[in-house]
Amino acid sequence: xxxxxxxxxxxxxxxxxxxxxxxxxxxxxxxxxxxxxxxxxxxxxxxxxxxxxxxxxxxxxxxxxxxxxxxxxxxxxxxxxxxxxxxxxxxxxxxxxxxxxxxxxxxxxxxxxxxxxxx
Amino acid sequence: xxxxxxxxxxxxxxxxxxxxxxxxxxxxxxxxxxxxxxxxxxxxxxxxxxxxxxxxxxxxxxxxxxxxxxxxxxxxxxxxxxxxxxxxxxxxxxxxxxxxxxxxxxxx
Numbered sequence: 001x002x003x004x005x006x007x008x009x010x011x012x013x014x015x016x017x018x019x020x021x022x023x024x025x026x027x028x029x030x031x032x033x034x035x036x037x038x039x040x041x042x043x044x045x046x047x048x049x050x051x052x053x054x055x056x057x058x059x060x061x062x063x064x065x066x067x068x069x070x071x072x073x074x075x076x077x078x079x080x081x082x083x084x085x086x087x088x089x090x091x092x093x094x095x096x097x098x099x100x101x102x103x104x105x106x107x108x109x110x111x112x113x114x115x116x117x118x119x
Numbered sequence: 120x121x122x123x124x125x126x127x128x129x130x131x132x133x134x135x136x137x138x139x140x141x142x143x144x145x146x147x148x149x150x151x152x153x154x155x156x157x158x159x160x161x162x163x164x165x166x167x168x169x170x171x172x173x174x175x176x177x178x179x180x181x182x183x184x185x186x187x188x189x190x191x192x193x194x195x196x197x198x199x200x201x202x203x204x205x206x207x208x209x210x211x212x213x214x215x216x217x218x219x220x221x222x223x224x225x226x227x
Contacts, residue, residue, distance in 0.1 A: 035216070037164075045156075045164065045207055045218040061215035095163055104211030105154040107175060109163035 002026035004034075004096050004110035011116045017084040020113045022096035029077040030054040033099045035106055036070060036081045038092040046092075051079060086117045121146050123208050123219035131227040138195040140222045142208035147188045152212030155184055155193045158221075159204045167206075168193060200226075 007021040022034065036048040049060030051070040058070045069082040079096055094113045097106035122145040132138055142153070150171035156164035166175040168184035171191055181196040195202055203226050208219040 037218075044221045045158075045209075047209070047216045047218060050216070059214055097163075100169070103169060104152060104216065105166055105169035105175070106156070106164070106209075107166045109165075112163055 002098075002108055004098060004108055006094075006096060006110040006113045009114040009116070011118065012086050014087055014117055014119055016086050016117075017082055018086060018115050019080055019082040020094050020096075020115070022079040022081070022110050024053075024077045024079065024098070027098075029074060032101065033104075034072075034079050035097045035099065036068075037095045037097055037106070039095070039112075040089070040092040043092075048081070048094075053079065083115075086115075088117050091115065091117045120215055121148060121210055121213055121217050123210060123217055125206075125208060125219035125222045127222060128220075129223045129225060131225050132198055133227045134198050134200055136198050138193075138198055138202070138224055140193040140195075140206055140224070142186075142191040142193070142219050144189045144191070144210060146213075148191075148210045149212045150187050150191075152210055153184075153186070153191050154209050154211070156207045156209065157202075157204050158207065164207065195224075198224075 005023045012018050030053050035050045038046050051058045053072045067084050071080045096110040098108040100107045124143045126141045153171040155168040158164040172184045183194045185192050205221045205223050207221050
């Protein structure tokens with residue numbers, strides 16, 4: 001079945017970087033855009049960015065530009081989101097989510113990865 | 120950036136009642152690019168409605184979406200116990216894609 005499986009929880013110190021992985025299966029990896037969305041504890045959803053797995057092109061919200069890197073490995077059908085210069089406010093659950101074909105609606109979600117930033 | 124404002128912040132209703140949730144955009148959003156999600160505690164969001172009014176696969180017909188321009192509505196005709204959750208609207212017509220802040224639907 002179609003699924004996205006994310007890497008496990010991480011604890012990082014302020015100023016460090018974190019790299020979250022999202023392994024796709026059950027569909028043609030290069031055919032569907034992947035979005036990254038985060039959710040701070042008790043807060044709403046925040047869109048971070050999007051990657052086209054076919055060519056690696058990305059777009060992200062200005063808030064994260066310069067700190068976020070979204071990449072993919074087509075040989076393993078895995079997406080990566082790396083966030084650098086972590087601050088306590090980056091503590092959140094990070095989700096990867098797949099769009100529908102030709103649609104930006106997010107129909108398939110990973111299980112989420114909790115990233116905790118604490119000294 | 121398009122700001123989506125959802126109201127009310129919290130809606131307290133009983134099973135069997137009708138729920139009406141609002142999503143207002145700071146600029147016009149094409150209906151094609153307005154979606155609704157449901158999220159329960161400890162779970163990832165689930166797609167409910169896409170294209171403002173089309174139900175996603177497996178979504179019961181008690182869920183319906185409507186609206187255009189800057190005003191969109193999610194209606195749940197008769198609340199079931201499993202419908203009590205947080206609901207988010209999202210637009211993806213312009214970058215950055217944005218979410219509303221959410222409406223919590225709680226049992227009265």
